[in-house]
Amino acid sequence: MKLSSSPLSTIRFLNFNSPLIISPLSFNFPKTTFTHFPNFSIHTTISSPAITAEESQLAPPNPLPHLPWLIVGLGNPGKKYNATRHNVGFEMVDAIAESEGISINNVNFKALLGRGFIGNVPVMLAKPQTFMNSSGESVGSIVSHYKIPLKQVLVVYDDLDLPFAKLRLLPKGGHGGHNGMRSIIDRLKGSRDFPRLRIGIGRPPGKMDAVNFVLRPFNKQEREELEFTFERGIEAVRILLIEGFDKSATVVNSTKAMEQLG
Numbered sequence: 001m002k003l004s005s006s007p008l009s010t011i012r013f014l015n016f017n018s019p020l021i022i023s024p025l026s027f028n029f030p031k032t033t034f035t036h037f038p039n040f041s042i043h044t045t046i047s048s049p050a051i052t053a054e055e056s057q058l059a060p061p062n063p064l065p066h067l068p069w070l071i072v073g074l075g076n077p078g079k080k081y082n083a084t085r086h087n088v089g090f091e092m093v094d095a096i097a098e099s100e101g102i103s104i105n106n107v108n109f110k111a112l113l114g115r116g117f118i119g120n121v122p123v124m125l126a127k128p129q130t131f132m133n134s135s136g137e138s139v140g141s142i143v144s145h146y147k148i149p150l151k152q153v154l155v156v157y158d159d160l161d162l163p164f165a166k167l168r169l170l171p172k173g174g175h176g177g178h179n180g181m182r183s184i185i186d187r188l189k190g191s192r193d194f195p196r197l198r199i200g201i202g203r204p205p206g207k208m209d210a211v212n213f214v215l216r217p218f219n220k221q222e223r224e225e226l227e228f229t230f231e232r233g234i235e236a237v238r239i240l241l242i243e244g245f246d247k248s249a250t251v252v253n254s255t256k257a258m259e260q261l262g
Helices: 053-058 085-100 132-146 179-187 210-214 220-243 245-252 255-261
Strands: 021-023 069-073 104-108 111-118 121-128 153-159 167-170 196-200
Touching: 069 085, 069 132, 085 104, 085 111, 085 121, 085 153, 085 196, 085 210, 085 220, 111 132, 111 220, 121 132, 121 220, 132 153, 132 179, 153 179, 153 220, 167 220, 167 245, 196 220, 220 245
Parallel strands: 069 121, 069 153, 153 196
Antiparallel strands: 104 111, 111 121, 167 196
């Protein structure tokens, strides 16, 4: 499935001057300490009183820190494409943000960005604003700037080859004809070694062209079913970040397991 590039793909973006960015190599989230990407400095926003030697012997050891994740939802910017099948990646990321209380209100790297936590795992949520076929421009810049390990990059996108509203979590793979994924893989120097969460949008009815199909909105029944898919996706992402890929993949890729979670 291929989409032609939009003539609006070349647009200007605001500078990201959020006070949360301390320097090109530091992250200061609006919470207390957590772990960091490689070469990142950590800043504690809340100081704690000194602990005596006796108290330190009684205190439990600090839990191992979690590496931050980048979660990217793919779609096309603009009202014209809102709520269309090709934008379910955007919608999944919005659902995660709402569920976890994360505001996606900053602009940088040609993307809308939000930062916060899922459990005690720091995350950055991203919605590239480059139009689908150039998604790699945004994702590649974020990954490069923050030196994010690819195993900590989850890309969420629509898939024509999955039944409608079904989820599939994979540790790596090709683009499968999806131009957004093709662009990301190209920008990551051909690397395919990053996890992806595919959301099924089904096949076009009859002889409908795939391009026209993916740009169609959902009907009322499909929308209701999709809401349950987003709920399952949120739970899958939580499991992925907190308990690991294997546990999440077992749950996501098993219809029975996901129904039990619901």
